[in-house]
Amino acid sequence: xxxxxxxxxxxxxxxxxxxxxxxxxxxxxxxxxxxxxxxxxxxxxxxxxxxxxxxxxxxxxxxxxxxxxxxxxxxxxxxxxxxxxxxxxxxxxxxxxxxxxxxxxxxxxxxxxxxxxxxxxxxxxxxxxxxxxxxxxxxxxxxxxxxxxxxxxxxxxxxxxxxxxxxxxxxxxxxxxxxxxxxxxxxxxxxxxxxxxxxxxxxxxxxxxxxxxxxxxxxxxxxxxxxxxxxxxxxxxxxxxxxxxxxxxxxxxxxxxxxxxxxxxxxxxxxxxxxxxxxxxxxxxxxxxxxxxxxxxxxxxxxxxxxxxxxxxxxxxxxxxxxxxxxxxxxxxxxxxxxxxxxxxxxxxxxxxxxxxxxxxxxxxxxxxxxxxxxxxxxxxxxxxxxx
Amino acid sequence: xxxxxxxxxxxxxxxxxxxxxxxxxxxxxxxxxxxxxxxxxxxxxxxxxxxxxxxxxxxxxxxxxxxxxxxxxxxxxxxxxxxxxxxxxxxxxxxxxxxxxxxxxxxxxxxxxxxxxxxxxxxxxxxxxxxxxxxxxxxxxxxxxxxxxxxxxxxxxxxxxxxxxxxxxxxxxxxxxxxxxxxxxx
Amino acid sequence: xxxxxxxxxxxxxxxxxxxxxxxxxxxxxxxxxxxxxxxxxxxxxxxxxxxxxxxxxxxxxxxxxxxxxxxxxxxxxxxxxxxxxxxxxxxxxxxxxxxxxxxxxxxxxxxxxxxxxxxxxxxxxxxxxxxxxxxxxxxxxxxxxxxxxxxxxxxxxxxxxxxxxxxxxx
Numbered sequence: 001x002x003x004x005x006x007x008x009x010x011x012x013x014x015x016x017x018x019x020x021x022x023x024x025x026x027x028x029x030x031x032x033x034x035x036x037x038x039x040x041x042x043x044x045x046x047x048x049x050x051x052x053x054x055x056x057x058x059x060x061x062x063x064x065x066x067x068x069x070x071x072x073x074x075x076x077x078x079x080x081x082x083x084x085x086x087x088x089x090x091x092x093x094x095x096x097x098x099x100x101x102x103x104x105x106x107x108x109x110x111x112x113x114x115x116x117x118x119x120x121x122x123x124x125x126x127x128x129x130x131x132x133x134x135x136x137x138x139x140x141x142x143x144x145x146x147x148x149x150x151x152x153x154x155x156x157x158x159x160x161x162x163x164x165x166x167x168x169x170x171x172x173x174x175x176x177x178x179x180x181x182x183x184x185x186x187x188x189x190x191x192x193x194x195x196x197x198x199x200x201x202x203x204x205x206x207x208x209x210x211x212x213x214x215x216x217x218x219x220x221x222x223x224x225x226x227x228x229x230x231x232x233x234x235x236x237x238x239x240x241x242x243x244x245x246x247x248x249x250x251x252x253x254x255x256x257x258x259x260x261x262x263x264x265x266x267x268x269x270x271x272x273x274x275x276x277x278x279x280x281x282x283x284x285x286x287x288x289x290x291x292x293x294x295x296x297x298x299x300x301x302x303x304x305x306x307x308x309x310x311x312x313x314x315x316x317x318x319x320x321x322x323x324x325x326x327x328x329x330x331x332x333x334x335x336x337x338x339x340x341x342x343x344x345x346x347x348x349x350x351x352x353x354x355x356x357x358x359x360x361x362x363x364x365x366x367x368x369x370x371x372x373x374x375x376x377x378x379x380x381x382x383x384x385x386x387x388x
Numbered sequence: 389x390x391x392x393x394x395x396x397x398x399x400x401x402x403x404x405x406x407x408x409x410x411x412x413x414x415x416x417x418x419x420x421x422x423x424x425x426x427x428x429x430x431x432x433x434x435x436x437x438x439x440x441x442x443x444x445x446x447x448x449x450x451x452x453x454x455x456x457x458x459x460x461x462x463x464x465x466x467x468x469x470x471x472x473x474x475x476x477x478x479x480x481x482x483x484x485x486x487x488x489x490x491x492x493x494x495x496x497x498x499x500x501x502x503x504x505x506x507x508x509x510x511x512x513x514x515x516x517x518x519x520x521x522x523x524x525x526x527x528x529x530x531x532x533x534x535x536x537x538x539x540x541x542x543x544x545x546x547x548x549x550x551x552x553x554x555x556x557x558x559x560x561x562x563x564x565x566x567x568x569x570x571x572x573x574x
Numbered sequence: 575x576x577x578x579x580x581x582x583x584x585x586x587x588x589x590x591x592x593x594x595x596x597x598x599x600x601x602x603x604x605x606x607x608x609x610x611x612x613x614x615x616x617x618x619x620x621x622x623x624x625x626x627x628x629x630x631x632x633x634x635x636x637x638x639x640x641x642x643x644x645x646x647x648x649x650x651x652x653x654x655x656x657x658x659x660x661x662x663x664x665x666x667x668x669x670x671x672x673x674x675x676x677x678x679x680x681x682x683x684x685x686x687x688x689x690x691x692x693x694x695x696x697x698x699x700x701x702x703x704x705x706x707x708x709x710x711x712x713x714x715x716x717x718x719x720x721x722x723x724x725x726x727x728x729x730x731x732x733x734x735x736x737x738x739x740x741x742x743x744x
Contacts (some may be wrong), residue, residue, distance in 0.1 A: 138637050313405075
């Protein structure tokens, strides 16, 4: 079947290798597709993003290089490879060199626990979701290393802001995932996808189609946007403010590696969102289950990427204090309410009651918290004082 | 309600995105080498020398008076007056510039040379696609490169050329009218 | 079995080198980063022993939060810029070696005589997250709540201290 074509391919290739090195070949065959597919997706996303943003902003995107500009990433790669690699004289050479490498290594690791298709997961860890978050937390250190090693005030400022932002938004991210873990009863990503595999009528059992799941998904996506420093949360790397923040002093290939790391992080966290809320590789409608599972995964990933690009083209950048206020005063309480709502959903019997109670809890919390975030009343009328 | 503004913004952006495929007027880009915007009539870039008739050497209006060389603020014009005189377009014996160089990398397009020329010999061109790979020699324009026919001037700046022609015709009739009474009185 | 020993050897060497580097490097931020590497090494050691939750929680909490906290503290207090000589004048290095060897001997004696060594290998049922959760919520719920209360008190205290400083500077 087309669904298992990659798994069969791997087993066939494995059959041709001598028995002694089979474990090593097996690992290699599992890792190689991840290392090939996601950077290609990164290249496609850069073109998609630039053309998409262009169309949103009433202009064409890049359209000179290939057929409608699709070979633009090749031009970008050539440019970043042939640029001079400038390291500031007072920079800390070892840390400056290591920062993009660590970021890249840490960006590739989370793909090991994402189920890309049926039976297509690199490492079926029992605590898969926890692994994902642990690795994501390590990437903050590399951001700090990049910012500090450049011995540049603005780069350091950007790094501190970036790390503060990433730490603040980790909490709603984790809490909304905890709601899902509670509902699924396991930290294993394959298990979570399997729990969302059924259909009732034409609606799949995805968690996003429950009230707490929907709120959790929205919170998760907002926190994911903030975690990967995407617009509108890209103050640490805002090009018009702090000119690329913590990677100011990087040029050429290392800059490209930072970009790669950032986009890979975006894909990984979208992948986790798909696994937790959107049913992983499951089909949305019961008569579409003949489409291979990995196609569904990538289709959903593409949908989320389009969502990211859309939001980037629409919203203005958030200021640092607005960002932090939003995280701690709105998203954290909302995430806690999502957890409570998920608990209520789990323990109430099936029917209208649990829908009603979940939704009411969420709406009530949302209404109250929204008042706290809006600043309509805080802008007081201006008082003029004149000298007498 | 919180979030309503964001949703309205997203809808607007989506409308722009999808509309750009349907309605070509939404995309205001002019794809440069294939499509160009029309250049304004009074646009100017670098100077050129005018010659009347068909022969660039003989019809050149410039008589090497060197006023533009002296008035040019960055001193980008280099003129060497000839030692002999040659007949110009109407047959009168005139000096001519043996060397007339403009260093275009220095020229600041201020048009002072045009304003001070008594013979309407130097005017501003509006060509801007001038990039060359030779940074020094390619940007030092000699007399051969600078000379353009009067028809070219009339093509790029029609109203200005019409004014210049009217003025020159008037001066010509005035000059002939001045000669006439002496012929009549004689 | 040899595979596990090789992994353990590599991880142990990495952790120890990182820990020594954290003590001996000149720049303060370098020390903090080496400490983060040591934490990561310990986390991977837990993972190699099969304690998935503990290893990943170590990575998440220590490397992801505590190392970042240390680094932030260094940044905010400008401690990393001074190349100060050690505060306490060092006498003979022999005292350090003697103290370290005594500590090592004490710890080794404690570990070898503890009950963990005498039990036969890893437990029959590996400690999954589910079991940890059940035990935490059923048997050890009082310590859990007390820890939660303590952490909340610490957070509130930090906020109060920071707020008071702002009012003082006004």
